[in-house]
Amino acid sequence: DSGVTQTPKHLITATGQRVTLRCSPRSGDLSVYWYQQSLDQGLQFLIQYYNGEERAKGNILERFSAQQFPDLHSELNLSSLELGDSALYFCASSANTGTAYSYEQYFGPGTRLTVT
Amino acid sequence: GQQVMQIPQYQHVQEGEDFTTYCNSSTTLSNIQWYKQRPGGHPVFLIQLVKSGEVKKQKRLTFQFGEAKKNSSLHITATQTTDVGTYFCAGPKHNQGGKLIFGQGTELSVKP
Numbered sequence: 001d002s003g004v005t006q007t008p009k010h011l012i013t014a015t016g017q018r019v020t021l022r023c024s025p026r027s028g029d030l031s032v033y034w035y036q037q038s039l040d041q042g043l044q045f046l047i048q049y050y051n052g053e054e055r056a057k058g059n060i061l062e063r064f065s066a067q068q069f070p071d072l073h074s075e076l077n078l079s080s081l082e083l084g085d086s087a088l089y090f091c092a093s094s095a096n097t098g099t100a101y102s103y104e105q106y107f108g109p110g111t112r113l114t115v116t
Numbered sequence: 117g118q119q120v121m122q123i124p125q126y127q128h129v130q131e132g133e134d135f136t137t138y139c140n141s142s143t144t145l146s147n148i149q150w151y152k153q154r155p156g157g158h159p160v161f162l163i164q165l166v167k168s169g170e171v172k173k174q175k176r177l178t179f180q181f182g183e184a185k186k187n188s189s190l191h192i193t194a195t196q197t198t199d200v201g202t203y204f205c206a207g208p209k210h211n212q213g214g215k216l217i218f219g220q221g222t223e224l225s226v227k228p
Contacts (some may be wrong), residue, residue, distance in 0.1 A: 002158070031214050043159070043218040058213040088156060089134060094214055101182065102208035104149060104161040 003027065004108035006091050012114045021111045025072055025093030031055070032074040033094070033105060034066055038087040049074055081115045082085040088112050118143050120207050130227050135192040137222035139205035146208055148166030148181055148188045149216065154201040162203075195226050 003026035013019055025032050034046040045058035049068035060066075063081075068074040078085060089112075090103040119142045129135050139148065147166045151159040163172055165181035165188060172179045176199075178191045192199055202223045206216040 002160070033214070033216075042220045045215060045217070049213055050214075056209070058215070092159075102147060102149070102214045104164055105159075105214075105216065106161065107151075107158040110158050 002106040002108065003104050004091060004093050006089075006108035006111050007027065008111060009109065010112050010114075012116065013047060014116055015081055015083060017081050017115075018077065019081065019113065021076040021078070021089055021091075021113075023074045023076070023091030023093075023108055025074070025091075026106050029093035029095055029106070031094045031103075032068055032072070033092040034060075034074070034076050035090040035092065035107075036087050037090060037110075043090070046076070078113070083115050086115045087111055118207075118210055118217055120217045120219040121223055124204055124222055125220060126223045128169045128227065129195050131197060132194050135195050135199070135224055137190050137203050137205075137224075138187040139190075139219050141186045141207050143210060144185050146185075148185075149206045150179060150188075150190055151204045151206065151218075152201050153204065153221070157201075159204060178223060180226075192224075195224070197226050197228055200224060200226050 005024045007022045030051045033048045036044045046060040048056040052068050063079050066076045088110045090110045092104045092107045094103040121140045148163045150162040153159045153191045169183045172180040180189045202221040204221045206218045209215040
């Protein structure tokens, strides 16, 4: 158990819909990362938050957005869903302070999103 | 842009055989991390290498960081069925704090 929790575990929805994925980081970790994992794309970094502020952005679509709340949990919002958005979405957390040094990341169990 | 490449993509071995996966970065890395993802699971941190030429061992796993800090390898001696999974290397994105760039991973299958 990594200490990172994600809900829901599975999500099945239709094209055009909007969903919210939730993540609670390990106790004490200020950084939260979101990744998308699909069969043909590997682990793709989406976005990082540190203590409530966006810190780094990856190949995140404009239809996707995220935020980190004062209690440090994070939500990833996916809207206007397309079939190609079907994937595993992982949240990870680390003690990273936002400096150049990178700490190890602890991954949650993931949310499997299926868009039909 | 900055890339991290891993080879091979797949490796099938007989139990007891050795296994090696290689990781190459397009840029010099301040450190490199290795993760393992079991089938149906999530990536789990294995180790971080920081120094040029560093070698670290975890039981049957040996991790190396190249002298130029642009490549790394993971070697497993005498594989076991419990070693099955995908092994990822990851390096920090230059000047972007904790953001990691993951390699595509090497999927290891072990035949008993």
